Amino acid sequence: MSYTLQCPKCHAMMRTYNRNGIQIEQCDGCRGIFLDYGELEALTRLEAQWAQPAAPPPPAPAPYAQPGGYPQPAPYAQPAPYAQPGNYGQPAWGHGHGGHGGQRHGGFARMLFSS
Amino acid sequence: MAAMARLAAQFTPLPPLAAAGPPGPAEPPGRQRRSGPVVVSRRDDRLVVRCGAIVLKAHAAGTDPDHLGARLRLAARPALREVLLPALAARDAPQTFMLRIGSRLVSAWPAGHALDERDADTAPWAPAGSLLARLHRAPSASGELVGLPSATVLRRLADRIARLRPYAGHPLVVPVLAAHAVLPAIPHPVAPGQPRATLPRQPTATLPGRPTALIHGDWHFGQLVDLPGAGWRIIDVDDLGFGDPAWDLARPAAWFACGLLPVDRWARFLDAYRAGGGPAVPAEGDPWPALDLPARALTIEYAATAVAAHLGVAAPSPAQSPTGTGFSTGSMSPLDDVGREFVAACARIASAYRSVPG
Known part of the structure; x- marks a missing residue:
């Protein structure tokens, strides 16, 4: 955050904030807000997303999706040597069988090694 | 950082490693170490620095010294040496496993190879x-x-x-x-x-x-x-x-x-x-x-x-x-x-x- 602009209304200094990826300047004196070109539209878009009917989290990525259930892609669906669901299983809230392969996700690789 | 490097000399290295020629293990290709102290990780307010064969860890501000002391003594127990990395003792106090830099508690450890996300497919x-x-x-x-x-x-x-x-x-x-x-x-x-x-x-x-x-x-x-x-x-x-x-x-x-x-x-x-x-x-x-x-x-x-x-x-x-x-x-x-x-x-x-x- 930094001071870059002077408020056109009360002439106090304005402070830059980053709100959800949008830079806004807010006056320390009168709390007025200055938006750059396009930022109002960006905020309106965000607001529309926010106001969407609350609902379930985003669906799983299409390549893995299966109608009527949780994704259970073929590559890891219970390889033969481990086909003992009783010993490994899944909790009631689990994803289904196996998993779709951590190596496809950079995020998963990072998560293996950090808190 | 410099204070951490000076502190490294006040801990006793692990004997087998200290006697094993060049300080510290060789790194795999592409992960060569620089000489001098190297920041291994800095997260929240914990800092881990490597100085040759020793890794120093500055624990988070506010860490309870009694709790950390008990945890470090445990990590130095011979019975657990095949499970936990052993904490290194201070040179002039063999039952002391942490020193201070300012308000920070610092522990010392033998350097080993850590894993990172490049090892995802070969994780043990x-x-x-x-x-x-x-x-x-x-x-x-x-x-x-x-x-x-x-x-x-x-x-x-x-x-x-x-x-x-x-x-x-x-x-x-x-x-x-x-x-x-x-x-x-x-x-x-x-x-x-x-x-x-x-x-x-x-x-x-x-x-x-x-x-x-x-x-x-x-x-x-x-x-x-x-x-x-x-x-x-x-x-x-x-x-x-x-x-x-x-x-x-x-x-x-x-x-x-x-x-x-x-x-x-x-x-x-x-x-x-x-x-x-x-x-x-x-x-x-x-x-x-x-x-x-x-x-x-x-x-x-x-x-x-x-x-x-x-x-x-x-x-x-x-x-x-x-x-x-x-x-x-x-x-x-x-x-x-x-x-x-x-x-x-x-x-x-x-x-x-x-x-x-x-």
Whole structure:
């Protein structure tokens, strides 16, 4: 955050904030807000997303999706040597069988090694 | 940094390594070390610096010196030297395993090879399971364990949930808070000889009827190093203590339950843990009655952490945001597939437990 602009209304200094990826300047004196070109539209878009009917989290990525259930892609669906669901299983809230392969996700690789 | 490097000389290196020619292990290609002290990691307010064959760790401000001292003494026990990386003793005080720089407590460790995300496909699932089983079977009645605190688990959960509450209507926040709302409160574990009242506040640790063991508290693959000539060892004793051993299996269990971990790797880990006599799960049959709660809690912590980062409210800041929520919003980062899987799992948790809390 930094001071870059002077408020056109009360002439106090304005402070830059980053709100959800949008830079806004807010006056320390009168709390007025200055938006750059396009930022109002960006905020309106965000607001529309926010106001969407609350609902379930985003669906799983299409390549893995299966109608009527949780994704259970073929590559890891219970390889033969481990086909003992009783010993490994899944909790009631689990994803289904196996998993779709951590190596496809950079995020998963990072998560293996950090808190 | 310079103070850390000077401090390295005040610890006694591990004898076999000190005698083994060039200081420290050779690095694999592409990971050569620079000479002089090198920052290994800097996270929150912990700093880890490598000085030749010794790694120094400056523990977080506010770390309880009695608790850390007990944890370090434990890590130096000969009985655990094949499980935990041994803490190095100060040169002039063989029973002292930490020194101070200013207000910071600093411990010293032999340098080994740590793993990182480039090792994702070759992570040592079976050795990890074996090591955790050995840790959990460590005898816990010994006098050396006096003063050892309960383990810390779910270090981030309460903080991240608090950061999300101002955004309770957000579609990504709704399932996370709903899953958190059906997570039961669990009593503290009680260490041998410790009255319950002296235990630190801990939201979630042990359910009645579950075993209590010496546990790591924050286990993942970043908590393993390969010590040259010795093999895999568990590092980072900051959360070590008494607790339900299922907490050390909670992250892999959460990864598997959320569909991120293929069953063959999960099976290698769990088989090795069971073969080593690990007490967290029954030797055969369904492990989920034991793992369900820790895996759920970690899933919620992962989801809350990812969504807080996505909304730009993850980093604490002294500045007040314009909306006065108490959290300064940083820049929004995209929620990756892994974060989405955790949020989706939270929705399943909320719906699976809504009618049967607990």
